Amino acid sequence: MPEGRAGGGARQGGEGRGRETGPPRPTPRSSSGHVLLGSTPEEKGVWLPRGVAPNPLGLKDTPFQPWAKAVFADREKNELEPHTRCKPSGVLRQFLTPYGVEIVELPELQQIYVFDIGGPHTYKTVYMDGRSHPESLVPTYYGHSIGWWEGDTLVIDTVGFNDKFWFDRKGTPHSEKLHTIERWTRTNMGTLVNTVTIEDPTYYSKPFTVTFNARLQAPGDELMEYICQENNQYGTAGGHENPFGK
C-alpha cells in the first residue's frame, strides 16, 4: 500500500516518537576516530526525516530553465507520480518517506548501503573504494554512487540516473544528465544533515543546493517490511491508469 498523505503506516514521520530528548549526545566515532553514520555498538542507525517528503524541494527560487516550468506545471495537473506507483525515487526521496532509512557501513569492503522501507523497499549502494563512475551507464532510479570522506563529512557523487522519478511530490523535474553531490554530516548522535547540490543543465540554469535533516530513531526501532506493490490502492486497484503501462 502507498504511504498515506500524512505519513500512514506503523511509523509516523515527523515529530514525536523516537526523538532525542535532553542535550544532544556527541557524534559517535569508531575506535579509529572515524565518524559512524549508521549503527553504533549501542544503537542502530534508523533515520527518519524531519517532516514528511518535501513538497516541493523547499526552495524559494528554483533556477528553472524556461521549459522546466512547463514540465512542472504539467505534473501538478496530471499527478502521474511514479512514487505512488511503487517506483523507486532517487536522491532525496529515498530518505524522505515517513518510514526512514537505515545506513549500513562496511568499511572492510569499502561499501555503504542505504536501506529504505517505504516506496520500493530496496537499497542503494555507495562505492567507497575510489572507483570512478563507469563511462557507459545504464540509467537507473538510484544512479551510480561513489563516496569518500572529507574530514567528518561523507561526500557522495552520483550520476547515471534515469529521468523516471520525481524529486518530490510536486514533480520537480530532472533529466538523465542529473549529477548530485551529497554531503552528509552527523552533527551529533541524533542528527544527520544532508546537503545536496543538484546539477542538471537540461532543466536548471545553474546548480543549486537543498538541505534536509534526519533524526535518529529510538533504540529498538527496526526497519519493517513494506511491499508497496501489494494491494497498492493508488494503482490499478484504485482505477488509476498506469503511466508505464504502454
Place this chain on the structure above:
Amino acid sequence: MRRLLRKSQIPNPKSQIQTPGFGTWVLGFGIFCLALPLCLLAQEGRGGRGNNPLGAVGALGGGGRRAPDRSKEPTPRLADGTISLNGLWVGGGPVEDIAAGLPKGEKLPLLPAAVKLMEYRAQHESDDPHLWCMPMGVPRSTPYPFKFVQDMTGSTASSHLYILHEGNIHSFRQIFMDGRKHPAELDPTWFGHSIGRWENKDTLVIDTVGFNDKFWFDRNGTPHSEQLHIVERWTRPNMGTLVNAVTIEDPMYYSKAFTVTFTARLQGPNDEILENICQENNQYGPAGGHQNPFFGK
C-alpha cells in the same frame, strides 16, 4: 563492469549498444524471462517444461556467461575465523521445483490439502505472486544474484545481517544476529522474522517464522501456511560455492519436516547487482492482459 550478457536471450548482440531506453528493454526482457519456465540461468542444463518459444536456454547463442570455477580455492575467513559470505551469488534455492533439493528418492511429504492446492495452482499459473512483482519469500531463488551484507569485523560484532536480492524483488532480508527471540506476536510478512547465529564459525543458521502464506515456494506452486517455520543452514565449503540446507516445517501442508539442499555459485569478481525494478513495465501484469489475483482482496 555491467553484466549485460547475463540476460541470455538477447537475440541480436548489436542490440547491446547503448540506445535510449536500453536499460529498460533489458529489464523488460528480464521480466519476460521470468514468465517463461525455461529462463533458468541458475539451473543451466536442467531444462524446464520445454515449451519456451525461444527454445532451450542458450539456443540463440547468447548463453549466460558462466562464472569462473573457484571451487578449488579455500573458504575465505574473517580475522576471527568466521567464514566470509562476501561475494555475488547465483542459486541457493528452488526456482522451478523445491523437490529438486530433496535427497535422491525422497518425495515431498505433502498432505492432501497441499496436493489439492498445487493442482489448483497448476491450472492458474498466473496467480504466482512472483510474476506480479511480489517478494519471493524464503527459500525461493531466481536467476538473479544475491549477496550478503555481513559485518566483516567478526561474527559477534554486528547485530544484523542482510541479504540483498537483485530480483524478484529488488529488496532485502533482515536477519537479527543479536540473540533476540522471535516476538510473541508476529505480523505475517513475505520474508518473515529472521534470527540468526553462527555455529562453530562455519555455519550461518537462520531461523524464520512469521511468514504470510502468499508466496509460492517455486514455480510449481508448492504451498505453505502462516505456520511455516524455516531453518536455513548456510555454509561455504570453498571459495566458489555456497550450500543452503533448508529445513521446512509446516503442519498444515506437510506431514513432517523435510530438508532441501541447494548450492549457489560465486560470480565473477567485477560483477555487481544490477538495479532491477520489476514493477516498472511488468508485461506480465495488466499490461500483458493478465488478471491481477490480488485485485479486490
